[in-house]
Amino acid sequence: MKPFYAILANGSTAALAGPTGAIDWLPIPRFDGETIFGRLLDWHTGGYLSLEPDQYDQVEQSYLSDGLCLETRFYTQDGIARVRSWMSVGRTAVWLACETPVPLRLTCRPAFGYGAVRPAYYPTSTGMRYQNPKGPEQAQLAIQGPFQTTHRIDQWTIGPGQATIVLRVTTEEPADVRWLTRPIPNDPERLWERTAGYWQAGRVAYEGPHAQLLTRSLDILRALTYRPTGAPIAAATTSLPEIPGEARQWDYRYVWVRDSAYAAEALLLAGDMVAARRIAEFLLNAVSPTERVFPAPFLRVDGTLPDGERDLLWLQGHDESRPARAGNGAISQLQLDLAGSVLWLVYHLWQTEHNDGWIRYYWWAIESLAEWARHTWTQEDASLWEYRTIRSQHTHSRLMNWVGLKAAAELAQEVLGAHESATRWARVAQRIQDTMERDAAKAGEFTPRPGSESADAALLTLPLYGFIDARHPWFERTLERIENTLVDQDLVYRYREDDLGTARYPFLLAGFWYARVLMRQGRREDADRVIARHAAQATPLGLYGEHVELDTGRVRGNFPQLFSHTGLITTLMERQRLEHGQPLLSWSTVSLF
Incomplete structure (x- = not known):
């Protein structure tokens, strides 16, 4: 396995993000559940979520100092595109917040049941809703900020500028999932601050070598x-x-x-x-x-x-x-x-x-x-x-x-x-x-x-x-x-x-x-x-x-x-x-x- 996967987590499940920040692994609703993104085990049918420019010269990644928020930086000819990704503690949601001088390509291609089941697609004014035709699993993709649809049902063009994307996921019955359609908070910084508190609670005092590790x-x-x-x-x-x-x-x-x-x-x-x-x-x-x-x-x-x-x-x-x-x-x-x-x-x-x-x-x-x-x-x-x-x-x-x-x-x-x-x-x-x-x-x-x-x-x-x-x-x-x-x-x-x-x-x-x-x-x-x-x-x-x-x-x-x-x-x-x-x-x- 390439040594560049990052983990995002929320206390219920965990996602793995690859070298460009693409989410290649996400079981739902818990760690031991079936996947909605499983490209880690099958590149063609496993499913993934990504936000990246079509062309860039270099990419770097690091976690923010206050927790497992991954920042992916794309160095392009027009400047640096920054994408931060994290999972919020509580209900399962993957957040992407970007600030970019160039358009980014957002791709959301879920596959339920370890890649065995293709979802049903339902376009919305801010993105897309996905439903497992063989089970209760569903997801809502919502975009806040400048975006355009493309000729593909699973792709959008984001930016230039600032945008926030959230993918909310649930295995509850449709009558119980009104939270999926709630508006995206207009302050992702504040949202991350609340999540960061969860990670800060697990930190301890240490003086010695390899402190960051x-x-x-x-x-x-x-x-x-x-x-x-x-x-x-x-x-x-x-x-x-x-x-x-x-x-x-x-x-x-x-x-x-x-x-x-x-x-x-x-x-x-x-x-x-x-x-x-x-x-x-x-x-x-x-x-x-x-x-x-x-x-x-x-x-x-x-x-x-x-x-x-x-x-x-x-x-x-x-x-x-x-x-x-x-x-x-x-x-x-x-x-x-x-x-x-x-x-x-x-x-x-x-x-x-x-x-x-x-x-x-x-x-x-x-x-x-x-x-x-x-x-x-x-x-x-x-x-x-x-x-x-x-x-x-x-x-x-x-x-x-x-x-x-x-x-x-x-x-x-x-x-x-x-x-x-x-x-x-x-x-x-x-x-x-x-x-x-x-x-x-x-x-x-x-x-x-x-x-x-x-x-x-x-x-x-x-x-x-x-x-x-x-x-x-x-x-x-x-x-x-x-x-x-x-x-x-x-x-x-x-x-x-x-x-x-x-x-x-x-x-x-x-x-x-x-x-x-x-x-x-x-x-x-x-x-x-x-x-x-x-x-x-x-x-x-x-x-x-x-x-x-x-x-x-x-x-x-x-x-x-x-x-x-x-x-x-x-x-x-x-x-x-x-x-x-x-x-x-x-x-x-x-x-x-």
């Missing part, structure tokens, strides 16, 4: 968060390939339990307690105390269970990578690290706030997670990497069960005085620790799973969760294997191969884990070099994908990626804490073992 990453976490529930999705897109032309393309527009817990930890470190607690409460409320604690590794943004995976065979796919997919087949997987990820988050929220009442309120969920970890830690699972066929007792999954049980035991003892529960969970955590240490002693290092001689970047998390000191000989040999096998030019592969073949590109989150380990070893210069290398992998607008091509720097995988941005935030905030002599997230001094 940290701010952008916080914006991306907010952009990927479903405002009504506070839950973040893993990425804004589906089916952007890890490896173009192959089969590694998945739908990431769901709330992964693990990814969300990582995001909340990053926000906690950054000082945004409200956002971190909202994520934690979404995850705790999703717990099922009488069944499998999480019915799936991921959920819809409203907390319900998604459908299975289906192929969108009519789409050519991004970079001709087929099939494009809606839904994710990992829904049925057993991933045993999830409970520990949530309990670690809950534990550190309590450490930060000491809100005993909050712990008591959610004790039913905390107890359920701990009991699930106690009973399942010996089972085989798909690991955090979501292997499609590999099932084993993965070391990282065992680590997270240890984390979860230790956290629950300390909360039981410190908050509730529930010594019996604390002892029960502490004993199983000790059994897990003994098992992992016995395996490590036998191999002389930690391995991805018993008997394996491969390298796995997930093992970098062992000292990050306080299981072992980063300078312990077992871990140092583990790190040496990772550095010799997975680290290339300071970027880190998560592994070299899996059940789908060779891993082609480094995995950005793993590189941030690596930098955090180096900081814990006291290798501060090495850590700063790795951080700088990863900062350089962001796109010109400060966005990360899941993977990056080692030689070209092109981002790969779904975009923008929650994992990668949380990795940057966590790493920079830990670095700042170490610079100021502040403690990192860790276990309390009270030990039950």
Whole structure:
């Protein structure tokens, strides 16, 4: 994927804008909905919205400093044409405000149902209304300012001068959509100021390197968060390939339990307690105390269970990578690290706030997670990497069960005085620790799973969760294997191969884990070099994908990626804490073992 896509968002869904500002991606009414613009996955039939001159010499883009408002500047022979685009918080609407010395061509070509359904067109005095003939979806395009119609039903000539264009989108029934036809406010500056306040609320204080990139990453976490529930999705897109032309393309527009817990930890470190607690409460409320604690590794943004995976065979796919997919087949997987990820988050929220009442309120969920970890830690699972066929007792999954049980035991003892529960969970955590240490002693290092001689970047998390000191000989040999096998030019592969073949590109989150380990070893210069290398992998607008091509720097995988941005935030905030002599997230001094 070209490294120049920008994200626009409104707390319900997100659009991607290309190098000229064209909206090539917009699901409605939510992140996980079907698209109205999907040219990202099919250049010919996917649909798009654009505003640009016919001829220009150069184009530049940047976000405004106060939020995700994209300014696209076209340098023409007659001057600079400026187009600003954003989404308003609330009802879904895409706004384009332009000031131009030359005429601009406005093209609005929606396609409903992932490009499968052509709309019905109804011309209006200010633009066009679009209706899905097979569903309730509709949109209203309205233009304020100088414009002319053309011989094409989907194009208009805008300017020269100032103009504002809004595309309002809804999936409501026609009787409930009078807001579609309301006049455009005559002051788009004021309208953006109100929207900018939403982005400013997610900013935090930070003093340190890569400050602009940290701010952008916080914006991306907010952009990927479903405002009504506070839950973040893993990425804004589906089916952007890890490896173009192959089969590694998945739908990431769901709330992964693990990814969300990582995001909340990053926000906690950054000082945004409200956002971190909202994520934690979404995850705790999703717990099922009488069944499998999480019915799936991921959920819809409203907390319900998604459908299975289906192929969108009519789409050519991004970079001709087929099939494009809606839904994710990992829904049925057993991933045993999830409970520990949530309990670690809950534990550190309590450490930060000491809100005993909050712990008591959610004790039913905390107890359920701990009991699930106690009973399942010996089972085989798909690991955090979501292997499609590999099932084993993965070391990282065992680590997270240890984390979860230790956290629950300390909360039981410190908050509730529930010594019996604390002892029960502490004993199983000790059994897990003994098992992992016995395996490590036998191999002389930690391995991805018993008997394996491969390298796995997930093992970098062992000292990050306080299981072992980063300078312990077992871990140092583990790190040496990772550095010799997975680290290339300071970027880190998560592994070299899996059940789908060779891993082609480094995995950005793993590189941030690596930098955090180096900081814990006291290798501060090495850590700063790795951080700088990863900062350089962001796109010109400060966005990360899941993977990056080692030689070209092109981002790969779904975009923008929650994992990668949380990795940057966590790493920079830990670095700042170490610079100021502040403690990192860790276990309390009270030990039950």
